[in-house]
Amino acid sequence: MxxxxxxxxxxxxxxxxxxxxxxxxxxxxxxxxxxxxxxxxxxxxxxxxNRVALNLLNKTTKAIGVIVPNILNYFFTQVFYGIEQSANARGYTIISCISDESYKKELQTVELLGSGIVDGIILSLSEETQARDNTEHLQNLIENHVPMVLFDRVTEKISCDKIVVDDFEAGYNTTKHLLKTGCNKIAIISTIYNSSVGKLRVEGYKKALRESGFNYDGKNVVEVGKNEDLQLLISLLLDNREIDAIIALDEMTAVDTLNILKLKGITVPDEISIVGFTNGRLSKYVSPALTMVSQHGKYIGELAANILVDRIEYEGEMPFTTKLVKTTLIERDSTKKDQ
Structure with missing residues (x-):
């Protein structure tokens, strides 16, 4: 018909x-x-x-493109939720895309969204993009006057609005907390070692150790690739080093680490304390409940959407802004109390 x-x-x-x-x-x-x-x-x-015809007539789509690197990371799920809540409240729908940590996928998605099907883009860089340090596709967006907000994983090469988590301070504060509880042989397990956020957390960890008179040992930072066996890497770590605390740089790795330690008969936190990043639901319901670093993903999403819509709808010149979001340590049962 x-x-x-x-x-x-x-x-x-x-x-x-x-x-x-x-x-x-x-x-x-x-x-x-x-x-x-x-x-x-x-x-x-x-x-x-006909929405497409109306969009062409009005020169607006009332849609926002969102690109995240990993939907399995609860932090990005929280950000999505915050973006959608604020965007919908202001009359915008969102088109959600996942780069899966791939530069190629991110490039293709940016080109698609930048072709006129959205009014603006909210983006967190893939790990591969950051490793390559190639942001030409984002520069093209800016040159074509497509409004963009970068969040969490950002680049200094691009002039646009940005929202960053204070990951250096998060790594520093988490390590200081563990040191206060009597732990001093602290390991890091990272699945995001090529990303800016992963590197900043390790730098904060190094500073906290240095300030407390402990030497940094690179062998205590375990980098876990996509196809590597976490259980094997943790076993190798514990067989070769004396460890009394582990900082996992994402929630799933923290939960997996807890289960691996349990299988090995190691009690948490009596023998080894665990702290994870991103305060998701999983961390609350495992036993013992995990101490986590909250990055306030929902708030970041709300902030990103409001900044982008302001820029889309504002007709004059508006200076770019960079917002720094502090983290919060949520203490639970996987770490000891301060000594």
Missing amino acids: KKLTLKDIASHFGVSISTVSKSLKDSSEISREVKVKIQEYAKEHHYKP
Whole structure:
């Protein structure tokens, strides 16, 4: 069945397309008699406006593109939720995309979204993009005047609005907390070692050790690749080093580490304390409940959406802004109390 168009309705009544459009919008410029006839006809024939045509006419899509590197990371799920809440409240829908830590996927998605199907983009860089340090695709967006907000994993090469978590301070504060509880043989397990956030957390860890008079040992930082066996790497770590605390740089790794230690008969936190990043639901319901670093993902999402919509809708010049979000340590049962 052919979809009814404005042109069809205009032809039926012998009026202009403009008259039909104004009638359907209940404009005061059109007489009540004509409006009622057109509105009833449109309803009877199940007329639905062509969103693409309206977007071209209005030069706006009322849509925001969101690209995250990993949907399995609860932090990005929280950010998604915050973006959607704020965007919807301001009349925008979101198109959600995942780069899966791939530069190629990120490039293809940016090119697609930047072709005019969204009004602006919110993006966290993939690990591969950061490792390559290639951001030409983002520079193209800026040159084509596509509004963009970078969050969490950002780059200094691009001039745009940014929201960053204070990951250096998070790594520092987490390590200091463990040191206060009597732990001093602290290991890090990282699945995000190529990303800016992973590197900053390790730098904060190094500073905390240095300040407390302990030497940094690179062998205590375990980098876990996509296809590597976490259980084997943890076993090798514990067989070769004396460890009394582990900082896992994401929630799933923290939960997996806890389960691996349990299988090995190691009690948490009496023998080894565990701290993870991203305060998701999993961390609350494992036993013992995990001490976690909250990055306030929902708030970051809300902030990103509001900054982007402000930029989309503001007609004048607006300086770019960089917001720094502090983390919070949520203490639970996987770490000892301060000594």
